[in-house]
Amino acid sequence: MAFSLWLTLVLACVVISFTPGAGAINTMGNALTHGFRRAIWGILGQQAALVVLIAVVALGVGVLVASSPLLFAIIRYAGAAYLAYLGLRLLLRRPVVAVADAGDAPAPAESRWSMFRRGFWVNLLNPKAIVFFLAFLPQFIRPGQPLLPQYATVVVTVVAVDIAVMWGFFAVAAHGFRRFTRTPRGQRVVDRVFGSLFVGVALLLAFIH
Structure with missing residues (x-):
């Protein structure tokens, strides 16, 4: 791939990654609930889904x-x-973080595998991503060269840029507000906000063609 074409690919990936969507919502929710470092497991799950989607398109299944x-x-x-299930689960979830001066230990964190799996399905169950890659990938593939x-x-490139944006921007931005999740009231607010966002994205996916 020519260097100029690769730079165009990088720029396109940056723009795409910064576009808010279910992946960004999932990343910010993870960073708020589980912290900046643990948010990487959800991001890695999302990248695994992107690799699968690109492979699907490359094989012609897309x-x-x-x-x-x-x-x-x-x-x-x-x-x-x-996505609606994830949103409703957040909206209905009871606060599990103990108030600091109550002396209770915080609830166990979600497992890394669970976060990875959730991130994977959030990105994979998005048919419009397949359609997008169908339109996106041919711009950077030259049939006359080894595929x-x-x-x-x-x-x-897609994975590296998306990790950088998700972890370096969305997770960092959300982590700054993590102090709000240390009280039951703050956790309820976070759950309602991100639960509503997940439900909203689900409705858009279901009803907007």
Whole structure:
């Protein structure tokens, strides 16, 4: 891949990663609830999903998804349902962080695997990401050149940029407000805000074509 083309790819990835979406919401929620360092596990799950989506598009399966209204609708509604589930779970969750001067120990943190798995499904169950990559990837692939190195370059670039933006911006931005989660009232506010955001993204995914 030519250096000028790669720089264009990097710029495009930066713009895409900074666009608010379910991944950014998930990252900020993790940073607020579990801290900046542990938020990386959710981000890594999201990157694993991106790799799968790029592979799906590269293998041509994405064309089938994009051209089949029924299959697209099934994946779209499954993704919306999962995001709605995450949002409702936050909205209904009872505060688990003890007040500092009450002398109680905080509740156990969510496991790394659980955070990774949640991040993976948040990104994977987004059929519009497949359609997006169908339109995005061909701009940076030259059919007359070996495909594997080109796709490898795209994968490494997309993942590296997204990790940098998610962890270096969204997680950092959210971590600054983590003190609000140290009280039951603050945790309720955070859960309601991010629960509402997840539900809102689910509704957009389900009803906006």
